[in-house]
Amino acid sequence: MGNILSTTNNQEWPGYISPVRDQAGCMSCWAFASAGVLEDRLSIAQYEKGLPVIDYLSPQYMVSCDEEDGAYACDGATTPATWDFLVSEGTVLDSCVPYVSGTAGQVPECPSRCTDGSKQKNFKADHWYQTTATNDVSASAAIMSEIMTNGPVTAVMMVYKSFSSYRSKVYSHIPGEHPEGLHAVKILGWGMSGSTPYWLVQNQWGTSWGEDGYFKIRRGTNECEIESHISAPGLSHGMGFMETWLVVILIGEGVIFLGALGYYLHMRHNRSGKSHGFTKIIGDQDTLTDPTMGTSYGSGDGDVVV
Secondary structure: OOOOOHHHHHHHOOOOOOOOOEOOOOEOHHHHHHHHHHHHHHHHHHHHOOOOOOOOEOHHHHHHHOOOOOEOOOEOEOHHHHHHHHHHOOEOEOOOOOOOOOOOOOOOOOOOOOOOOOOOOOEOOOEEEEEOOOOHHHHHHHHHHHHHHHOOEEEEEEEEHHHHOOOOOEEOOOOOOOEEEEEEEEEEEEEEEOOEEEEEEEOOEOOOOOEOOEEEEEOOOOHHHOOOOEEEEEOOOOOOOEEEOOEEEEEOOEEEEEOOOOEEEOOOOOOOOEEOOEEOEOOOOOEEEEOOOOEEEEOOOOOOEO
16 A cells, blocks of 8 residues: 555655554553654644654653553553643653563653653643544544644544454454454544545554554444544644644545644634634543534543553
8 A cells, every 4th residue: 555644744744744653562552642643733833833843752751651540551541641641741752762662561660861861851732632422423523623623633442353453444343343452543534435434543553554554444433432532632822823734635535634734723722722612621520512513522531541
């Protein structure tokens, strides 16, 4: 299939959507997915200001340092534990603290300096928010709106045995399959394969898995519960408006929309404000409402994802 994002990365968003990585022998999907989304959204903000994009952010720093209630290093973490840490502490560049826990699941102590002895610089989210939707149609529309407005999002999905052997096409699990556990991934966009709607998702099992590390999964039916638990970081914008990005990428039979170069959507954006209909949540006990879609979502996800 080739690199399905190469055209966009090289022409429209040079170096700006973080590539597929490999969590290897550590159940650290939670760190890879969230660090990747934070990195992408920071890069979007940098790109518009004419500044260099953010280099890879460090999942290892999160694995070694996140001591929030619900964070278990190479044994997974909950959504609140993940994002609360990225708001309070943030993470450093991968070049500062490279990933090593993929080897036999080792977890080094939380470092106070970069591996080369230099001072660390932490990159933080301003706040975070999530949805737990009950209506598939409105949830799907709200997720697409969020991606178009602000960039990629993290999703927690139920993994079945057939998912491990995914190679191409639009994935749906086999009826009757026993679920094997929860897994965090990054939704980049969406499209159509013939008459089948799908999400385009980045996994972190390396480029030899799936379609160069990506997969398509049925959209609008909450396949594998992927539309039930969506979360994302909010960023602080000193100019008081949210940059809105829109680009179209042709991938096979479908059209993918991602947050990309476009126009400004002027709106206030702060810890208690709203962006494109999403109420910002600092913790995990509030309710997230999307007035645009008329749907109320309850938050609070204490399940461990690996």
